[in-house]
Amino acid sequence: MNPYPEESQSMDFIGHLEELRRRILVCLGFLAAASAVLLVMGRSLMVWVKRPLEGAAAEMIFISPAEAFTAYVKLALFGGLILTVPVIFYESWLFLYPAVPRPKRKNILIWIGVGSVLFLAGLLFSYFVAIPTALRFLLSFGAEFARPAITLGKYVSFFGALMIIGGAIFEIPIVMGLLADIGVLRTDVLKAKRQYALIIILIVAAVITPTQDVFNMFLFALPMGVLYELGVFLARMIEKRKNKTLTQL
Numbered sequence: 104m105n106p107y108p109e110e111s112q113s114m115d116f117i118g119h120l121e122e123l124r125r126r127i128l129v130c131l132g133f134l135a136a137a138s139a140v141l142l143v144m145g146r147s148l149m150v151w152v153k154r155p156l157e158g159a160a161a162e163m164i165f166i167s168p169a170e171a172f173t174a175y176v177k178l179a180l181f182g183g184l185i186l187t188v189p190v191i192f193y194e195s196w197l198f199l200y201p202a203v204p205r206p207k208r209k210n211i212l213i214w215i216g217v218g219s220v221l222f223l224a225g226l227l228f229s230y231f232v233a234i235p236t237a238l239r240f241l242l243s244f245g246a247e248f249a250r251p252a253i254t255l256g257k258y259v260s261f262f263g264a265l266m267i268i269g270g271a272i273f274e275i276p277i278v279m280g281l282l283a284d285i286g287v288l289r290t291d292v293l294k295a296k297r298q299y300a301l302i303i304i305l306i307v308a309a310v311i312t313p314t315q316d317v318f319n320m321f322l323f324a325l326p327m328g329v330l331y332e333l334g335v336f337l338a339r340m341i342e343k344r345k346n347k348t349l350t351q352l
Contacts, residue, residue: 126194133190138183145175152178152262155230159238160251163258174255181263185226185270189219210284218277222270228326229269234262237319264313272311272327279334283341290339300331 141148153163165171192215203211242251282288293300308324 122198126198129194130187130191134183134187136183137186138179141182141186142175142179145179148178148182149175152259155234155262156238156253156258159235159242160253162252163255164252165255170254170256174259177256178259178263181259181266185266188222188270189215192218214277214281214284218274221273221277225270225273226266228273229266233269233319233322234265237265237322240318241316261313268311268313268323272323273330275327275330276334276337279331280337280341283338288338290335290342293335293338297335301328304328304331 156163165174196211196215199211200208279288279293283290304327305320305324308320308327312319312323
C-alpha cells in the first residue's frame with residue numbers, strides 16, 4: 104500500500120524537511136504518551152525492574168528527597184524510548200518510502216519486522232543475562248567487608264542503559280544486511296577485514312559499557328562478535344539471492 108498520494112512523490116528540499124519534522128513529532132508524541140503511561144504504572148514497573156538485582160544485593164535505598172521520584176521519571180523515559188523504537192523504524196520507513204525503488208519496498212518492511220524482533224531479543228539478553236551477570240560480578244567485590252546497598256537512581260540508570268545497549272547491538276545483523284542489500288557491503292570484504300571488525304567491536308563495547316570495567320566490556324563484546332558473524336552470513340545469503348536473480352534475467 105502506498106502511504107503517499109502520487110502527487111506528493113516529488114518534494115523539494117523544504118518539503119522533505121517538513122516531512123522529516125512531522126515524522127519526528129510523531130515519534131516524540133508516542134514517546135511522551137508511552138512514558139506518561141509507564142510513569143502511572145511506576146510501582147508495578149519498578150518491581151519488574153528490580154528482579155535482576157535479587158540475590159545480588161539485599162535492598163535499594165535513596166539518599167535525597169527527590170531521588171525516588173526522579174528514578175521513576177527516568178525509568179518511564181527509558182521504557183517509553185524502548186516502546187517507541189518500532190515506531191521510529193516505521194516512521195523512518197515512511198520518510199524514505201518515496202526514495203526507495205519499488206522492488207525494494209516490500210523488503211524494507213521485512214527488515215523493519217526483523218529489526219523489531221532482534222531489538223526485543225537484545226532486551227531479553229540484557230534483562231536475563233547481561234544485567235544479572237554484571238550485578239553479581241560487580242557486587243561480589245568487597246562483599247566480605249561491606250554490605251551493598253544500591254541507590255535507586257544509580258540502579259535505574261544502570262538498568263536502563265544496559266537494556267537500550269542490548270537492544271541496539273542486536274541490530275548489527277540488520278544494518279549489515281541492509282548495507283549488503285543496497286550494495287554497500289560485500290561479504291569478501293567483511294571476511295577479509297574480520298580482524299579489524301573485532302578490534303572495533305572491542306572499542307565500541309568499551310565505550311558503551313556504563314561501568315567501564317573489562318568484564319562487562321567482554322559481556323557485550325562476545326554477543327557483538329556473534330552478531331557480526333550472523334551479519335556476514337546474512338550478507339552472503341543476500342548476495343547469493345541477488346546473483347541468482349541476475350542469472351535468471
